[in-house]
Amino acid sequence: MFNFFTNQLDYIYFIYGISFVVLSVVIFHACFQTKLKIPLLLLGIFSAIYGLAQWFYLAQILFKNAELFAYIRAGIAALAMTFLFEFGRKGLIAYKVKVPGKWIFIIIGIILCAGSYFGGHEGFHTASNYLICCGALTAAAVFIIAYRYENTKKYFYLIIGVFFILGSFVTMLEVPGASFFPASVFNEQSFVQQFHIPIQFCSAVLIVILTIIFAIFLYEIMDYGKEFHFSMKLTILYLPITGILAIVIGGWALTNYVSNGSDKTRRHSFIQLAIVSSYTINSSQIASLTGTSEDSSKENYKLLKKTLMDLRRKLNYDSYNQSCRFAYLLGKRDGRIFFYADSEPEYSEDMSPPGEPYNEASVDLFNCFTNGQPFVEGPMMDKWGYWVSGLAPIRDRTGKTIALLGLDADAREWCRNYAFSRLIIIFSIMLTCLIICAAVLMVHILTLTAAKRLITIEALEKSEEKYKTLVENLNVGIYSNTIGNGKCFTEANTALARLLGFETVEEFRKTPVLSFYRNPVDRYDYIKQLRKCGFVKNYELLWQKKDGTPIVISLNAQAYFNEEGQIKSIFGVIEDITERKKTEENIKRSRETLNRIIDSMPFGVTIVDKNKKIRLANKKAIEMTGNSDCAEVIGKICHNFICPSNEGHCPVLDMHQKVDLSEKIMLTKDKKRVPILKSVTPIIFDNEEVLLESFVDISERKQAEGKMKELNKELEEANEELKNFAYIASHDLREPLRKITAFGGILEKSIKEKIDGEDSENLHFMIDGAKRMTQMIDGLLCYSRVSSKGHGFEDVDVNIVVNELKQYELGMLLEETHTVVNIPEPLPMVHADMLQMRQLIQNLIANGIKYQKKGSAPEITITSKMAADNMVRIEITDNGIGIAPEYHNMIFVMFKRLHRQSEYDGTGIGLSVCKKIVQRHNGLIGVESEQGKG
Structure with a gap:
């Protein structure tokens, strides 16, 4: 299995790279369909660049200067890693996660430089691998967070995140043998040799699966419209993936077939070369050797060694460009393989002396001595290096194999030729896959464009249908007219036909346009305006209906011109404004009437807008401001002369105060200050809220009020002097009157027996007059004290007042006169x-007690009830002699009496005092009585 993966390493890297490239194409498609547009674009760039880095590994195999390509590959991988980190940063930022700033790339650069400094390109590559591992974990975090926040196909984000975590783990295991970087416990040569290639294969499989998942995700989230749904399913998902998988699998089989065939051909050629070369060896010379160190001095050994050295020089660069590094003869004795001679000079450290055992001999090598079949062994590693060996038997005259001729070629060149035969196929497959990706991209773009165009067409059709429905349902007339297409309207809606008195649009379209104009000249003016401006707005025309009824229309039209600048067509909207014009005329007449009414008012009237500018002023207002023409007032700021105030301190507009019959100061044109009485009321004027201000000149009233204040002051001073005079005068008069009364009484007693009846009567009149004068003075003092000596008001219980009067002040009088005081219901509290x-x-x-019929017992009744304005009505009723109605207004006049002194004693001041007290309490006092009825 290990050998299988080793032989397929180039194809594994190809699959790894093409998977990243395809993944980048898929991501480029998907980035415009999700919230992660910019981050996914960065991830796509990473995939493309990282796939390119894997293909540089393939290029590295073909060239002898592999270190240069290793640095280039490591540099490309590092560049890809920066895009992966930036994807993680941007993705986390998109979901409001705090991330390090771009200074993180400085740290990444330092790590890469340290790896390159300590370990060369291997160290640089190792550092890149571990940084890519960190970047993959960051990308996984982005997709897992997206799983939490996204609502569409969210499980795809979770799956992709898990695959990125697996990818980071596999990348961590893929560690070169760099002793300086012990970042992993697996960083041992044995582990790398056994598992590095399978891990690389697992990485390729992971990326293939991740590419398929992304493709499915792309298919799920993209919207191409119903018509293109199935075609996109085939184009974007099934056909490309199936095609690429088929090409990759077929390409693998083709690559192995071609490379194995090429390897067999090279091995056969190498065998033939070894066989032909064996013919240059003299078997009898070999037979004379013992295969021990003693052979080094024998002549045949020297001849054989010279033959091998000449053979190596001749074969060093053959037609297959295979360097023949060693030529040697092997023998077999006692189950061991040993050297007879080789092509190395005596002084070479690599020379094998005669008889030296070959401990790395394989089973095939032993079998060759038995079966005599030539073969090629390797590539393999021995103490001399990495070689491919071609071995051919050398037989004696009997046909027995007595030795083997071995030719060693550099295995690196052999493998490079082998890899080149495979890479031709691999690069062809790679190009095919790229063409498919480009084709898919083009099909996607074209199909998406077509889908969008179709969607746009559908939307336009729906919009047009809605437009037609809307136009037909509008209450205004809409038409289009093509100049040169007859003299009738080209298109019109139903509203326009009915507006002009037609039952159908077809009938209307047959009627000449000029027939609607009351004055045909108006049409030429209208067309002239269209030619000049290209449009008309609120253009008013006098038209007539089908039956000749005149109507006024408002026309809004747009003209469309041809290349010669002539009107090609007209699109217009017509509205019947006949009623509106009548209303405007009525409003105009009403306004004129209103202006005449306002102008006839004897006080000033202005209308002020929110900008404090005067919109209207009547004649009186213009006159009061000292102006002669309305132009001097209209449009001016009202605070310049009416109620002057600082900017921003208007009582109504700025300070939101009410002005209702408020006294203000008006500044006239000549800066004269005139007092006015002003009211302000918000009203609607010309569809705008304004202020209606009315004001009247109160200069004469203010002057009269000033004079009245002066007179009141003089009157108050006179009243005060009069009060003081009355008090002093009454006080000064009472003293001599008391002496007259006192001494008169003494004199009356002392001379009562000495004077006659007439003198006694005169003396009695004098004393009685003095007493009555004293009572009158007391009454006057009492009257004057009502206003001057009054106390503060408080809550008074009238029940208590009456009871105390019955008990104290009036107690003896009530008892003497047998008077009854009745209170049927409790009396109220009063503030007095x-x-x-x-x-x-x-x-x-x-x-009530005094004015009674002789011999009758007085009866007094006191009642109360609530009156208006929170007042109390108190009634005191008696059973006395009553008062004739003609005298009702006289009883409260001071000193006015209705009876002689001899009939009823009194001064005529008591009821005047009562009236004075009630007036001080802002009340009223009166009498209801008839003669003899109390």
Whole structure:
């Protein structure tokens, strides 16, 4: 088996190389179908270059200067290895995996240089092999990660990854005998000799299987369309692989047949050469020798040695270019083979003295003495080198074999000739395989192009069908017209025919184009515009329908010109805009009416767009800004005169504030600042959101408000002075009145018996007048204190106020008058001044008690209910004498009394105080009464 693999090593390298080349072709096809486009392209380049490196090994066999080709082969392998590493880097990057930068190639270069420095080309090759092993593991990682992330045929990625791992392991075992690089425990000469060639064979088988897997993967992922599916299956997968396998297998058989035939021919020629040469040997001279060291002094020995030396010189370069390095005579004695003589001179270290045993003798050599059959032995290795030996018997006169003539040729040249006979066939097969690969590539490109063209045609047909369906279903008219093809439309859709009042397109296409124009001159203008620009856009024409009804159309058309620059055909789209034109006319009239209305408004109106430019302004606005013409306002930035502000600080557009009846300042043309009252409202104007601004000059109002503020201030100062005067005056008046009352009382008691009735009555009038004056002054003070001496508001429970009044302030009066105070339901809480609330209710209850019919018991009822605006209505009802309706408005007037002093005592201030208190609380007070009904 070992000899078989040894003899087939060149073919193994050929299979190894062609597999890589085919693999590269397959990868080049597949790289455009997956996410790993650029990485797979790098892997394809690696495969192609590495396959080329294997073929350089074959070239290395043919030339004597093998070391040069070994360096070239190692260099090519190293170049391929860099592409393999770059594939791994790019592939991992494609799946978001962190990888070393391109500095890794510097480290790889250092490793290769170290291998070359320490071990020459073998060291360089060994370093390359181990680096390729690492690169293969990186490639396996890429495919295994792709297995995790890809969705299409993902199991192929896993299988390919596993094969790359196996390939890296096999590459690690393929180690040359480089003692400097003990990278593997298998790096021993015995292992290399026994297993190197089978490992190389396993590598070739792995690459063949990997190529087939990639081809199947390519077939699975590529899309050629239904029509080309089966043809691509044959072209890309079955036929090429089957054809290449058949050629490789047939080529192997042919190579062995031719090489074996050539080897047999060379061996036969070598045998004939040995037989012919044996005729130059004198058998009687051999018979005279003993085959011992004693023969060296015999004359026959010297003659035989001279004959052998002449024979070697003569045969050194024969017609077969086989160098005859040694010629010698062998004898047999006592079961041992020994030398009679050889062609080496006496001084040569390689000379075999007479009688020296030949320990490397083979069985065939012993048999030749017995059967007398010449034969060729080798190539084989002995202590003198690597040889091919041709042996012919020398017989005596009786026909007995007494010696053998041996001719040794350099086995390296022999093997080179043998390899050359094989490589001619191998290179022919290689060329055939490359032609098949190129043919497959061309078929693939052509078929893929045809498939894409067919797919494009199908897509165009579908698109055209969709286009026709779309055109037929459009609401606008579409037509094409070929100039010189009659005076009618060439093509048109149904919408255009119906637009112009026709039932069918066929009927429409028979109607001359000019019949649709209300004014035929319009057509010439339209064609003139087409010749000038090549197209028209939104071109409006007045047409008429079949029944003569006028319509307005909007035309968009494109002209196509011939080589002479004349219009060849026209494609156009027609839209009926009659209703739109009517609407635009109505809008135009409405806008004119609106402008007249706006211009007639007594206040300024402007419309401002989002860019703060004035789009519209009425006459009043132009007048208020100090301008005389709208051109001075329209298009200007509104902040230049209306509500001046800094850029980017517009209250509405920039700061998003509301402006509703807000006071602003307007800057007129002559820089005069005018106060205005302004409102801003967002509206839609010309399909755009704008601001409607209205403003009025409030200069006169501001002046009036200023004067009013001055008058109010003066009034407040006068009121304050009046309050102070009233308080001081009343305080100063009360003191003498108290003295008059006090001393008058004393005087009345002291002279009561001394004066007559008239004087006593006058004195009584004086004292009573003083008392009434004191009450009146107290009432005035109370009235003035409602506003000036009021307290803060708080939550007041009216129930508590009434109860306290009944118990304290009004307790004695209620008891004396037998008054009943009824509260049917609890009274509410109010937010008020506590003391003034007590005074208000006290005054009203006291009023109800005072104005009663003589002899009747007063009855007071207090109720409440909720009123509008979160107010409370409190009603105090009595059973007194009542008030006539005509006097209802008079009772709250200060000092106004409806009865004489003699009838009902009082000052006429109490109800005025009540009204003052209610007004301070922002409330209302009134009366509901009739005479005699309380």
